Amino acid sequence: MTIMIIGLLIFLGSHSVRIFAENWRQQQIAKLGETNWKIAYSVVSLVGLAVAIYGYGQMRLDPFMVWYPPMGLRHAVALLMVPAFIMLVAAYVPGNAIKAKLGHPMMLAVKIWAFAHLLVNGRLGDIIFFAAFLVWAILAFKTAKKRDRLSPPAPVNTSKMATIATVLLGLVAYAVFAFYLHMLLIGVPVFG
Template identity: 80%
Template sequence: MLPLDQRLATHRRVTTMTLMILGLLIFLGGHSVRIFAESWRQQQIANRGQSTWKLAYSVVALIGLAIAIYGYGQTRLDPINLWFPPMGLRHAVALLMLPAFIMLVAAYVPGNAIKAKLGHPMMLAVKIWAFAHLLVNGRLSDILFFAAFLVWAILAFKAAKQRSRQQPAAPQSTSLAATLATVAIGVVAYALFAFYLHPVIIGVPVFG
């Protein structure tokens, strides 16, 4: 039998990993309704109303995200390392995250050509973010966390493209000003997060 301290450490690892996975299942599961149960979603909206659905959806998403982040943070206190990525990959991640931020902003700025061209820039941003972070994290919890988001983003993007083919949206006008503003805001948001917020919130410097 393992010593008590090793048994307690194993129990703590299992508990925190379970919390993280549970949170991911709740958060990504809620965001997967449109992928796997669009007709059920539409029925719920028809029966309960758009506002009630959005409220319930938001509450479930926030609860799941909070549990996932808490569990993920706890796993980093006692990590299980599967491999040790070379430091040079951090430069690749820093480069990949710049277009990810621009695509994220493009999902919200009206009339920009990036969204008109890509269709679903938010999901593409999540893809890049998750893939980039898989490159530089060798802990088991990191791999599970970012792989879950990557798989979800791939499936969500595919489902969204299929819906767009079935129900084509009317062409939207774009402007150079909106596109330039999207890029500028994305670059500023990237710099702010990379140089200031990432070290404070995540505890890991992007550069240096």
């Protein structure tokens, strides 16, 4: 579990710079240049994510159960993940009304994903893993909304087609992940 926690600290730590050290971040961008900053940030993030995922896999080999979630909660998770995938896609499709309305749909998607997975995972390592992401998403969303209040983003022209495409892509991504990739990558079937 230690490896997973180290990975989480690296990954979520790098993603928390805007929460806790925005001035330092701006200094580094000025010093290194935006491109070099993004490269360094990406490398640190990817290393942290890889270590966290490896550690998560290792933690699952020797689990410590805190509680045994009822099987019925799996249905709630499957349902909660539908809007999470749509919001995740909304973060990247330009001109969609979902992003315009929510402002930071990726952080909301992470909140839903983490909360949903806390409902159905009773191992200590799972609780630490998903709770860490939930706490990060709550803090990151709060910080982003504060930045928006201080410097409101420019209004975005939205289109129905972009919004429809966002929803459809989110549903397709959900279906592919739920019916195929979750079992392949995580080793746990979503349905069944």
